[in-house]
Amino acid sequence: MKALCWYGTKDVRIENVPDPQILNPRDVIIRTTLTAICGSDLHIYGGFIPTMERGDILGHEFMGEVVETGHENGLRKGDRVVVPFAIACGNCWFCKNGLTSACDNSNPNAELLEIKDGASGAGLFGYSRIYGGYAGGQAEYVRVPFGDVGPLKIPEGLSDEQVLFLSDIFPTGYMAAENCNIQGGDTVAVWGCGPVGQFAIRSAWLLGAGRVIAIDKYPERLDLARKGHAETINYEETDSVIGTLKEMTGGMGPDSCIDAVGMEAHGSFLAEAYDRTKQAMMLETDRPMVLRAAIQACRKGGTVSIPGVYGGFIDKMPMGAAFGKGLTLKMGQTHVHRYLRPLLELIQQGKIDPPSIISHRMRLEDAPDAYKMFSEKDDQCIKVVLRP
Amino acid sequence: MERIFPRVDRRELESTRWISALAGGAMIAYGMKRGKLFGGLLALAGADLATKALIGHHLYETVGITSVTRKGVGASIPHQLGIKVNKSVTIQQSPSTIYDFLKRLENWPRFMTNLRWATQKDENHSRWIMRGPENAEVEWDAEIINDIPNEILAWRSVNCPHIDTAGSIRLEPAREGRGTVVRLSLQYLPPGGSWGALAAKLFGKDPAGEIADHLHKLKQILETGESATTEGQSVGGSLRHRSGATRASQSEA
Numbered sequence: 312m313k314a315l316c317w318y319g320t321k322d323v324r325i326e327n328v329p330d331p332q333i334l335n336p337r338d339v340i341i342r343t344t345l346t347a348i349c350g351s352d353l354h355i356y357g358g359f360i361p362t363m364e365r366g367d368i369l370g371h372e373f374m375g376e377v378v379e380t381g382h383e384n385g386l387r388k389g390d391r392v393v394v395p396f397a398i399a400c401g402n403c404w405f406c407k408n409g410l411t412s413a414c415d416n417s418n419p420n421a422e423l424l425e426i427k428d429g430a431s432g433a434g435l436f437g438y439s440r441i442y443g444g445y446a447g448g449q450a451e452y453v454r455v456p457f458g459d460v461g462p463l464k465i466p467e468g469l470s471d472e473q474v475l476f477l478s479d480i481f482p483t484g485y486m487a488a489e490n491c492n493i494q495g496g497d498t499v500a501v502w503g504c505g506p507v508g509q510f511a512i513r514s515a516w517l518l519g520a521g522r523v524i525a526i527d528k529y530p531e532r533l534d535l536a537r538k539g540h541a542e543t544i545n546y547e548e549t550d551s552v553i554g555t556l557k558e559m560t561g562g563m564g565p566d567s568c569i570d571a572v573g574m575e576a577h578g579s580f581l582a583e584a585y586d587r588t589k590q591a592m593m594l595e596t597d598r599p600m601v602l603r604a605a606i607q608a609c610r611k612g613g614t615v616s617i618p619g620v621y622g623g624f625i626d627k628m629p630m631g632a633a634f635g636k637g638l639t640l641k642m643g644q645t646h647v648h649r650y651l652r653p654l655l656e657l658i659q660q661g662k663i664d665p666p667s668i669i670s671h672r673m674r675l676e677d678a679p680d681a682y683k684m685f686s687e688k689d690d691q692c693i694k695v696v697l698r699p
Numbered sequence: 700m701e702r703i704f705p706r707v708d709r710r711e712l713e714s715t716r717w718i719s720a721l722a723g724g725a726m727i728a729y730g731m732k733r734g735k736l737f738g739g740l741l742a743l744a745g746a747d748l749a750t751k752a753l754i755g756h757h758l759y760e761t762v763g764i765t766s767v768t769r770k771g772v773g774a775s776i777p778h779q780l781g782i783k784v785n786k787s788v789t790i791q792q793s794p795s796t797i798y799d800f801l802k803r804l805e806n807w808p809r810f811m812t813n814l815r816w817a818t819q820k821d822e823n824h825s826r827w828i829m830r831g832p833e834n835a836e837v838e839w840d841a842e843i844i845n846d847i848p849n850e851i852l853a854w855r856s857v858n859c860p861h862i863d864t865a866g867s868i869r870l871e872p873a874r875e876g877r878g879t880v881v882r883l884s885l886q887y888l889p890p891g892g893s894w895g896a897l898a899a900k901l902f903g904k905d906p907a908g909e910i911a912d913h914l915h916k917l918k919q920i921l922e923t924g925e926s927a928t929t930e931g932q933s934v935g936g937s938l939r940h941r942s943g944a945t946r947a948s949q950s951e952a
Contacts (some may be wrong), residue, residue: 316935326935334932335925366935402922404791404877416919419927422911434927446933454932457923 313699314368314450315678320358321686323369323679331446331454336382339458341394345471346373346448346675347696349396349479350505351620353686354575355439359596360622362423362440371396371436372478373448374471377462384459392462394455395647396479397433398445401460412644417456418443427623432644448478449678451699463651466659472666473658475696476510481665482650484510484571487618488518490641491567496521498560500608501541502601503571504532506694507618509668511569512539517662524559526552528577531691535668553608564610573619576600589626596623606633617642668694675699716752723749784885784907788914791878792921794849794870800921801852801868810916810926813909817841824857863888883914 314328331340349372354360374393377386386392399411406414414433418424421431423441434456437447446454455461465474484507491499499515501508504527515523516539525536526544533543542559546552557564574597577583582600589595605615606629615638633640657663670693673681681695726745730738747758790797800806804817804825815828815836823843831837839859845851845867853867866885873880887906919926 312933314933314935318935324935328933328935329937331933332931334928334930337923337925366937368933368935400919400923400927402791403918404789407791416923417927419929421915422908425911443927444929446929450933452933456927 312451313675314446315370315675316365317355317363317367317369318365321356321683323356323682325676325678326366328366328368328450331452333379333381334454335456337384337457337459338381339377339384339386339455339462340379341373341375341392341453341455341462342378343373343375343448343451343453343675343699344391345375345475345696345698346370346450347475347694348372348449348678348681348685350507351438351573352682354573354620354622356682356686357575359575360439362444364440364444367437367439367444368446368450369437370447370449371438372475372480373436373453374465374475374478375453377458378452380458386458386462386464390462391465393465393474393477393651394436394448394453395461395463395477395482395651397435397644397647398443398456399433399460399648400457406460406648409646409649411646411648413646420444449675449697451675461648463655465655469658470666472669472696474655474665476506476665476668477647477651477654477658479645479647480506481510481654481663482647483507483618483645484512485514485517485650485654486645487511487569487571487616488514488520490616490618491515491518491569491614492639492641493518493520493567495519497566498522498524499567499569500524500526500556500565500605501536501569501571502526502605503569503573503619504529504536504543505571506668508532508569508571509535509539509693510665511571511618512536512541513663515569516540517657524556524565529688529691531670532693535693538667552604556608560610564608564613566610567614567616568605568609570601570605570615570617570619572601573617574598574621574623576602576619586626595626597621597625599625599628603627603629606636606638609636609638611636612638614639614641618645669696671695673697719748719752723747723752782887782906784910785882786907786911786914787880787882788918789873789877789880790918790921794872794879797870797879797881797921798849798852806920810920811913812916881914881917883910885910 312328312330313325315323316326317323333340352369355363355369377388377390377392380386397412398417399406399414400416403415412433418431418434420440420443424431434443434445436445463477488511493499493515497520499520501511501523504525508525512523512525523541524544525541526546527533528545528547533545536543544552544555549555576598577600586595586598586600590598601619609615617640658665670691671681673695675697678697681697684690684692685695723745726748727742730742730745733741750756750758804819807817808814813830815830817825817827819825825841827839827841829837840857841854842857843854845853849870851867851869855865856863864885864887869882871880916926
């Protein structure tokens with residue numbers, strides 16, 4: 312089968328690889344009908360994620376048709392399903408308590424992640440050995456472990472494009488907004504108008520926000536944010552994002568702030584120079600400019616919600632400001648499974664239009680070009696979906 | 700948790716410890732200054748005295764030689780010698796489910812990946828065949844020394860040519876809704892004693908890591924019925940070395 316394989320920094324290739332097989336009784340095999348490139352895939356593409364090995368298949372946002380099942384698991388050949396990006400066993404304490412991205416049992420390399428983080432969470436599709444090294448979904452077929460837990464059956468009447476983003480970015484944006492603990496009428500500021508930010512904006516409204524302010528620099532992304540009824544700030548055209556936010560909120564600051572950017576943030580020239588230098592010297596693994604801004608901008612007693620991926624260590628974290636203002640920080644990998652059905656309902660009710668964030672529709676074979684374009688934000692790229 | 704060097708034996712009197720330490724130190728210094736065979740032997744004797752003062756065990760005991768001073772001791776690994784590994788894991792099953800699983804020897808190779816098989820010899824003895832370094836097989840017998848259903852299983856090795864081990868698994872109900880806490884405690888005395896174990900660690904063989912891996916697999920099997928794996932999955936670059944069956948070719952056939 313054809314699959315998108317990683318071979319090094321900015322080096323991904325479409326290759327012919329063996330088809331997946333059932334390896335464990337609870338596995339299912341999916342024939343991919345639609346898949347996408349995630350912003351976090353760009354961290355791999357850019358060489359920021361360790362423990363990748365040449366030949367690893369990427370991709371964690373995918374859906375398709377069941378072609379083979381191991382044991383009895385409620386799925387039949389031909390079922391159309393969307394698959395969550397984190398693999399959950401359904402049996403451990405964390406899965407049973409709705410914390411599926413913290414699954415105890417789905418990462419065969421848990422010991423590696425334990426060294427870095429103190430404990431390992433779930434294995435992920437297509438996201439390096441330390442997260443299990445599972446072959447990813449930018450491929451014609453995918454092996455899905457625990458097929459009785461993850462895949463969500465999609466009813467008739469919905470297109471692939473409408474439901475694909477249930478695999479990752481819609482629940483991620485939604486959980487980010489939920490973590491803000493929005494009280495009716497609150498002002499929510501969202502840094503990052505990429506796909507996750509776009510879903511965070513729309514989810515904030517669904518959760519009762521009174522005002523959503525979105526920050527980015529790419530005109531097409533700010534445009535799309537405005538289509539989501541956000542007010543926008545272009546950080547390259549303003550003296551101070553934090554100052555502007557303060558004025559917009561009558562001096563109080565936003566009630567909650569969402570960092571939908573993560574470890575590869577851009578910032579002011581000096582801040583970016585500082586953090587990029589430290590990254591190059593391996594003194595810092597992540598660039599936290601957005602996190603710093605969110606902490607500085609948030610009102611006292613407010614919440615900073617962090618869906619943006621961080622992997623390692625950050626420097627110059629304004630912990631004093633966070634403490635001094637009594638902030639709540641909420642973060643983490645999305646617990647996709649508990650959002651699947653509620654969010655599917657929202658889509659069916661027409662309360663949100665996921666395909667509106669797609670900017671490019673391409674074939675799987677064009678994935679290497681798509682990665683380059685997405686990485687450089689060429690051609691007004693916001694979200695690429697790939698059809699095998 | 701892992702402890703490689705013996706814990707300090709505090710049974711020595713404080714005053715004699717200081718005298719031993721000072722005397723030992725003096726002997727080392729003088730012996731090294733004096734040089735030659737006599738000096739070397741003196742330094743070694745001094746080192747032994749100092750080690751006894753500092754950690755309560757003779758120098759030769761840290762290298763694994765235990766029989767000289769510990770005659771007639773019942774335990775196969777004398778008190779506080781050997782490498783000790785403690786690891787606990789919480790498993791979402793009842794103590795009795797876990798106990799029953801562990802009592803069946805055929806289950807052990809499912810999570811103990813370097814075990815080829817284990818068979819019952821009689822009520823208290825079993826034979827274990829391990830995969831050793833370079834695919835050599837290591838056989839040894841285990842004797843159950845404590846068995847309280849749903850609470851404790853404890854064993855020690857007998858007839859093992861290279862290594863003495865003793866261990867126990869304790870099962871405690873965890874708090875409401877969390878299943879059982881499984882506490883594994885393992886003590887072993889490899890060739891070369893503590894220094895041998897340290898050297899082995901430096902060269903990549905990490906028993907504590909292996910044990911953690913085994914416990915993780917035990918948890919996976921007991922909770923999910925399978926052990927998470929990616930062995931045999933699709934990966935790029937592999938078709939250059941062999942031809943793999945494709946779904947397309949299978950459906951054509």
